[in-house]
Amino acid sequence: MTDDQSSARVFPFRRACPFDLPIEYARLREDGEVPRIPLAAGGHAWLVTRYEDVKAALADDRLSNDRTQAGYPSPVPIPPAMRTNGSILGMDAPEHTVYRKMVKAEFTLQRVNSMAPRVQQLIDEHLDRFIAGGGPADLVSGFAKPLTLAVIGELLAIPTEDLDSLHKATQDMFNGARTKEERHAAITFLDTYFENFIAGKFRSPRNDMMSRVISKNPQLTQTEAVHLARLLLNGGHDSTASMISLGLLTLLQHPEQYKALSEDPSLAENVVEELLRYLTVTDLATARVAARELTIGDSTIPVGDGIYPSTASANRDPEMFEDPEAFRPSRPDVRKHVAFGFGRHLCLGADLARLELQHVFATIARRLPDLRLAVPAKDVQVLDGGFVYRLAALPLAW
Numbered sequence: 097m098t099d100d101q102s103s104a105r106v107f108p109f110r111r112a113c114p115f116d117l118p119i120e121y122a123r124l125r126e127d128g129e130v131p132r133i134p135l136a137a138g139g140h141a142w143l144v145t146r147y148e149d150v151k152a153a154l155a156d157d158r159l160s161n162d163r164t165q166a167g168y169p170s171p172v173p174i175p176p177a178m179r180t181n182g183s184i185l186g187m188d189a190p191e192h193t194v195y196r197k198m199v200k201a202e203f204t205l206q207r208v209n210s211m212a213p214r215v216q217q218l219i220d221e222h223l224d225r226f227i228a229g230g231g232p233a234d235l236v237s238g239f240a241k242p243l244t245l246a247v248i249g250e251l252l253a254i255p256t257e258d259l260d261s262l263h264k265a266t267q268d269m270f271n272g273a274r275t276k277e278e279r280h281a282a283i284t285f286l287d288t289y290f291e292n293f294i295a296g297k298f299r300s301p302r303n304d305m306m307s308r309v310i311s312k313n314p315q316l317t318q319t320e321a322v323h324l325a326r327l328l329l330n331g332g333h334d335s336t337a338s339m340i341s342l343g344l345l346t347l348l349q350h351p352e353q354y355k356a357l358s359e360d361p362s363l364a365e366n367v368v369e370e371l372l373r374y375l376t377v378t379d380l381a382t383a384r385v386a387a388r389e390l391t392i393g394d395s396t397i398p399v400g401d402g403i404y405p406s407t408a409s410a411n412r413d414p415e416m417f418e419d420p421e422a423f424r425p426s427r428p429d430v431r432k433h434v435a436f437g438f439g440r441h442l443c444l445g446a447d448l449a450r451l452e453l454q455h456v457f458a459t460i461a462r463r464l465p466d467l468r469l470a471v472p473a474k475d476v477q478v479l480d481g482g483f484v485y486r487l488a489a490l491p492l493a494w
């Protein structure tokens with residue numbers, strides 16, 4: 097099917113409950129349809145839902161990440177002036193290969209593992225503070241957000257007192273409910289902050305991530321370094337914070353898994369992989385635009401059209417995962433998910449996110465074995481349809 101008739105509803109479709117994907121995904125996977133669907137933010141995009149098709153699309157160099165193209169789809173309207181390609185996320189090969197190499201060394205497994213003691217220390221400090229504040233308390237604002245900001249803030253050597261305003265500006269920039277002026281003001285704030293921040297790194301480099309990247313890559317301009325730092329700050333905390341709160345909600349809905357984890361922290365690795373598959377909080381982050389005509393399934397996608405290879409749908413494809421709607425950390429193919437994307441843009445911070453999440457869930461389950469929701473599960477509010485699927489708040493008691 098190549099027309100809007102396949103789907104009366106506009107995209108992004110909403111999830112029926114925090115854990116169930118939009119019902120349209122299962123039907124499209126089954127029928128093998130790659131429909132052209134209307135977007136809530138205006139325009140159209142082609143939706144790819146099968147696991148094998150999603151992986152093939154993300155590995156296909158005929159699809160581009162070029163955000164300056166009018167057809168590049170977005171869940172919220174992006175005014176033309178805001179469509180920029182500054183960071184590696186918006187680049188295609190061969191440019192992407194060159195720039196990704198500059199920063200890859202900072203995210204090797206060895207380097208990430210060396211961060212484990214400090215990450216654990218930050219988790220302990222933030223959890224101490226959260227517990228000392230007394231319950232019921234909101235995990236999103238009281239732990240998940242400040243912790244993940246602290247980790248990436250420390251890596252980038254951003255002063256702690258600046259993190260909150262940077263976080264707020266980043267949220268405003270991506271928030272379609274804000275006015276155009278408010279979003280522009282947020283971007284100007286971020287640009288000015290990071291221009292000064294990076295200028296300081298060029299003037300007097302120290303032993304922090306951006307200083308090392310700048311010193312080792314003399315061809316990197318100040319503007320490019322600004323875009324990179326902004327991407328790392330945003331990519332480095334938002335999705336991980338969302339995974340902490342949605343992940344904990346999932347575990348509390350599966351008390352036998354939470355209990356098992358509280359008794360055996362070595363289960364954390366598989367628990368995290370299965371949470372990544374089950375929740376896929378960045379379903380809308382892997383949008384592409386066709387740089388050349390291509391065919392997926394029965395659909396021929398013309399140059400300039402937008403495409404959503406849905407990683408959330410791929411992660412629930414029964415052709416790939418047995419009983420995909422079940423949360424089952426012991427499944428044998430638990431690492432085969434595409435929650436971090438696939439291909440050349442595969443998440444650069446995946447191992448750091450894994451490290452943070454494994455330590456967070458193991459620590460919370462060990463220290464708070466009687467943790468429970470402080471409100472009925474149906475009252476937990478989800479924020480759907482933005483770049484990152486998230487909870488507004490997660491009120492907990494212990």
Ligand code: HEM
Pocket residue numbers: 161184185186196248327328331332333335336339377378381382383435436437438440441442443444445446448449
């Ligand atoms: C659970 C947490 C995370 C999830 C689910 C996630 C998800 C993703 C996804 C799906 C992509 C691919 C986007 C595309 O194909 O266009 C991506 C790219 C990226 N992520 Fe993450 N991410 C997470 C955490 C992090 C962290 C902690 C960092 C850094 C500290 C990070 C940095 C990046 C960067 C730099 C890219 C761009 C890579 C490139 O374009 O080559 N992410 N992430």
